[in-house]
Amino acid sequence: xxxxxxxxxxxxxxxxxxxxxxxxxxxxxxxxxxxxxxxxxxxxxxxxxxxxxxxxxxxxxxxxxxxxxxxxxxxxxxxxxxxxxxxxxxxxxxx
Amino acid sequence: xxxxxxxxxxxxxxxxxxxxxxxxxxxxxxxxxxxxxxxxxxxxxxxxxxxxxxxxxxxxxxxxxxxxxxxxxxxxxxxxxxxxxxxxxxxxxxxxxxxxxxxxxxxxxxxxxxxxxxxxxxxxxxxxxxxxxxxxxxxxxxxxxxxxxxxxxxxxxxxxxxxxxxxxxxxxxxxxxxxxxxxxxxxxxxxxxxxxxxxxxxxxxxxxxxxxxxxxxxxxxxxxxxxxxxxxxxxxxxxxxxxxxxxxxxxxxxxxxxxxxxxxxxxxxxxxxxxxxxxxxxxxxxxxxxxxxxxxxxxxxxxxxxxxxxxxxxxxxxxxxxxxxxxxxxxxxxxxxxxxxxxxxxxxxxxxxxxxxxxxxxxxxxxx
Numbered sequence: 482x483x484x485x486x487x488x489x490x491x492x493x494x495x496x497x498x499x500x501x502x503x504x505x506x507x508x509x510x511x512x513x514x515x516x517x518x519x520x521x522x523x524x525x526x527x528x529x530x531x532x533x534x535x536x537x538x539x540x541x542x543x544x545x546x547x548x549x550x551x552x553x554x555x556x557x558x559x560x561x562x563x564x565x566x567x568x569x570x571x572x573x574x575x576x
Numbered sequence: 577x578x579x580x581x582x583x584x585x586x587x588x589x590x591x592x593x594x595x596x597x598x599x600x601x602x603x604x605x606x607x608x609x610x611x612x613x614x615x616x617x618x619x620x621x622x623x624x625x626x627x628x629x630x631x632x633x634x635x636x637x638x639x640x641x642x643x644x645x646x647x648x649x650x651x652x653x654x655x656x657x658x659x660x661x662x663x664x665x666x667x668x669x670x671x672x673x674x675x676x677x678x679x680x681x682x683x684x685x686x687x688x689x690x691x692x693x694x695x696x697x698x699x700x701x702x703x704x705x706x707x708x709x710x711x712x713x714x715x716x717x718x719x720x721x722x723x724x725x726x727x728x729x730x731x732x733x734x735x736x737x738x739x740x741x742x743x744x745x746x747x748x749x750x751x752x753x754x755x756x757x758x759x760x761x762x763x764x765x766x767x768x769x770x771x772x773x774x775x776x777x778x779x780x781x782x783x784x785x786x787x788x789x790x791x792x793x794x795x796x797x798x799x800x801x802x803x804x805x806x807x808x809x810x811x812x813x814x815x816x817x818x819x820x821x822x823x824x825x826x827x828x829x830x831x832x833x834x835x836x837x838x839x840x841x842x843x844x845x846x847x848x849x850x851x852x853x854x855x856x857x858x859x860x861x862x863x864x865x866x867x868x869x870x871x872x873x874x875x876x877x878x879x880x881x882x883x884x885x886x887x888x889x890x891x892x893x894x895x896x897x898x899x900x901x902x903x904x905x906x907x908x909x910x911x912x913x914x915x916x917x918x919x920x921x922x923x924x925x926x927x928x929x930x931x932x933x934x935x936x937x938x939x940x941x942x943x944x
Contacts, residue, residue, distance in 0.1 A: 496753075513685075515753065518634060571796070
């Protein structure tokens with residue numbers, strides 16, 4: 482399944498029943514999912530904060546590139562790998 | 577921030593012991609709670625408020641059959657308002673096109689739906705309710721049609737172990753995202769029926785192979801949680817992620833427990849949400865502190881390199897098998913009482929004895 486059909490035009494959103502949430506007691510971001518909660522690394526958290534069901538993958542990449550003053554192709558590669566992994570794990574879905 | 581890591585992550589809210597089914601491996605205690613002792617709606621609301629405040633992230637509404645409580649939608653709505661992730665653990669026999677939309681509207685995040693078997697006749701023999709299987713299948717259809725994430729739970733035992741491949745196929749066909757293939761845990765009713773439920777080593781191997789094959793076949797579509805029987809392991813499980821570290825269980829009458837079997841622990845007072853705060857109970861109640869961390873551990877746990885991985889295994893299992901809740905879990909091959917486990921496995925009957933059913937009527941003097 483990995484890497485299937487992801488392009489810069491893909492719109493990604495959270496699978497139903499999955500969300501990014503701020504854990505105010507432990508002061509960190511968490512992914513809430515069916516019967517488990519897991520901690521995204523800081524980079525994944527920045528990506529997931531931009532997932533709103535309207536932005537394309539390309540828009541997310543360029544926003545991160547400008548925010549962190551990093552090359553678009555480097556950020557793009559990392560984000561594609563991460564999104565593809567989170568899709569396999571049923572956290573994200575591609576519309 | 578002092579020890580926020582020791583805030584509970586997860587709350588199991590056992591709303592009631594009432595249930596239309598009578599599964600002989602039920603995780604409820606042998607002494608079932610009568611309806612008149614159940615916490616009120618207001619008391620559960622207070623529990624949810626306190627849990628969220630302490631850092632609980634997910635609440636699992638369970639039972640008995642939690643849908644027996646008419647206030648379930650109100651409790652879900654309240655939990656959602658607190659930012660808690662809400663999970664309903666149900667038999668599905670009361671979930672239909674009238675009751676389910678109310679739960680959706682309340683904001684329920686996820687359903688875990690249990691099946692006793694994929695074979696209808698045996699499923700209904702084990703659950704003790706005729707017509708239950710069709711209701712469960714209809715429940716799964718309604719959940720999948722809505723798009724809410726669905727986990728199917730299959731408890732595995734001697735009679736149904738051969739049908740794991742069919743269970744996994746059915747889970748995909750029913751639109752489940754997750755499935756639990758969980759061998760019986762031998763506490764309470766499961767322990768009372770151990771001789772009838774325990775699979776053979778060959779059956780265990782078969783189920784393991786079926787799960788491994790399905791994980792490859794359904795990758796990205798179905799995630800499979802596989803729980804093996806402790807008795808066949810060499811190392812114990814990190815029960816509940818460690819005693820009093822991540823998990824709180826509240827019984828129907830408001831007893832606060834580190835796990836759902838903890839009422840078997842002798843010589844200790846069970847703290848009660850009706851008379852104390854959840855925070856105080858979690859931090860100070862002897863039931864929670866007695867096996868928290870590593871200070872309580874005997875040898876060989878105390879000097880074992882696994883002591884902060886498996887936390888000494890399961891206290892209730894140590895009690896059930898070694899007669900001492902503070903012993904090393906006898907499942908561990910390094911435990912002095914490991915022979916008890918081997919003895920159980922070596923003396924399994926060729927013909928399984930009949931079930932001792934979990935009948936709610938035993939709990940209560942109420943009629944109807």
